[in-house]
Amino acid sequence: MNTKFKRNIKIGYAYNFFLQLNITSAIWVLYLSFKGMSLAEIGILESIYHITGLLFELPTGAIADLHGRKFCVVLGRAVNLLSCILMITSKSFMGFAVSFILSSAAMNLNSGAAEALIFDSLKELGEEDRYKKIWGQLAFVMSMSQGTAVLLGGILADIRFLYAYIFGTFVQMLALIVAFNFSEPTIHKPYMDKHEENRSGKILMDQLTLSIQALKGRKTVMYAILFSALTGSLQTTVFFYSQKYFSDMGLTKTIIAVICAFGSFIEAISSKYAYSLEKKVRLKGTLICICALSIISLAGLALWRKYSVLFYIMTTVSGGFAYTIMSDYINSRIPSAYRATILSFDSFSFSLFMIFLFPLFGFMAQRTGFEATFGATALICIPLMIFLTNRLTWHDNEDVKNVKVLEKQDEPIAARQIS
Template identity: 35%
Template structure:
């Protein structure tokens, strides 16, 4: 088969892969499941911290693995790690084994996080269609959210009958996903070759990637901007399960609420490229933090918290699709997976800090207080982010004015 055709098929195979990978029937119930096994909110916060400490330390090395040994290889190993984690979570009954499960889950995310996007972007780049990436990413987000709809509806319903059935079906789907991950074609663009010897290839890859980030401060800014907002959204996503349960909602109703979020996000994600054309990069960077933090306060203060949760998840989808495109356009293929893994490492850093604090506040006071704390941190971020962006715009205008004056003098 023609290599260009195979690379083009990667895009469509990735839609199927995204759907299968994210049909996780435990996704909307795992915190309730672990609480039913005796875990407190503080312990749940610690488990998530263990996940992110693992992710923080292993993100960049696994990104280098994808750049050096191939995105496809990294993806396959990641799916195997995910399967192991679900099996352990089903069979475990102690904090220690739950922790081990979370370590494997983190490694599965690490091996996929930079590799997956790099595989698709570089496939498009090799066939000269990288400008379509935002549209492709938006469609991928659609499949991700459809998987969420299935996961939350079915998982929520099964949780009212038996947690074990939800876990066993998730294991079966994971096995199928491993098989499907073997069907991708590895792009030639971006494969790193050893120059200084095999023993130095990892160190050289990390150094080169770090130099690229430091030489282009905008990459670093976009990474930090995105990951802070994603950390806010993720904290709300997980703790809201227990918040709703405490409010008297059943697992089935919680599943419906989360499914509606996924459906709404799916519909909007395919139109992110059109939204971005209207409000541009500046609009995305200024408005999405305001919407994110506004929704967090809506969840904390309003009895219609589920409405604000839906809006929050829509905003998260817009952030992911648009800024992922901005970052990918700025980095070379040879360092793509490694630099994208830097982004995930920053996300883990913020989660290590925020997630256990939210859990502790939830235990000591209430989750409503914890959400208000998160909203307060968000206001500080809005002020800092707005100052940086407006300062940057002011510097640009000043530079243009200076250049015009210089030219007129000449």
């Protein structure tokens, strides 16, 4: 029994490598422009992607808790495969819009489920305390894969865009094949009885309701989710717009690809060793470090263009630290029966931040320039980051004491809610 869950961890490395080997991630804007889409249409397509994320994120998390993490992971890769095919064959805005909707839904299906699958596999082995280190190593693999993807995408796109998308589709086929090899961890759902198994709609709504109920006594988990989403959206926004920022500075596409790839490598290192940093300076010290790096990097991008590459790299360091530490913090404080659903709140929050931050950044950069926009972003986001850090560290000890008590309360709460 334990062997298959140990195998899940090994499979997780291969799966996440192929998942993040998305060589079209850094060229999709150029590709859509090549296919005849205007910048306005491209912006609308990006909005469609994140709006879809908001609509599907929580239901897909609940589906993973109810029908299995493996089920959602496999379904997500199958849906994404359809999205890749549409990106190759579509010639109209509507075709690309459907592709973006499918791509977002596929990411929703994977987001909470894949993370929950790894944590619950370790829980089956009684090794939850290893999650921080394991997830850091997985994050290392994913970041290295992303860096490789940026280089491959740039090379293939210079030859022909079609080659990049065909290769990307082949990689997604490999990810789907690997996903079939996962074993489903056992998730105890005390409120599910034989009569209710056929009432899927009611059960789905109940799962969402009970997950919110489980969060009520875990306020710092909600703060952690918001902190994770904020740092993730900041790093993503800087990543995409820095490519244009560097291009305006006169850097070639090849040099920009090398910078992004190096950034992914640095992010991989920081993700892998984030647990070591937290072990030395504890949670509060790590969060302060993430805040300090974010402040310095955004201020640097705004004020010292000459050293913009260095400040860009700093954003990848803070992103790597936050990704690993927040994942462990959240997972260690939520019950397995609602894990994928609650983790979906993280992706939901990320999409919410992106819907506002990404287009606002682009609008401001077009009107006032990148330097002023980086500065404005710092003035808007950094105070919120500091506030969340304060709330997390202030209430963390109390929340740790309450976790075991709350876990005992979850089952009777569920029983009362459903009955």
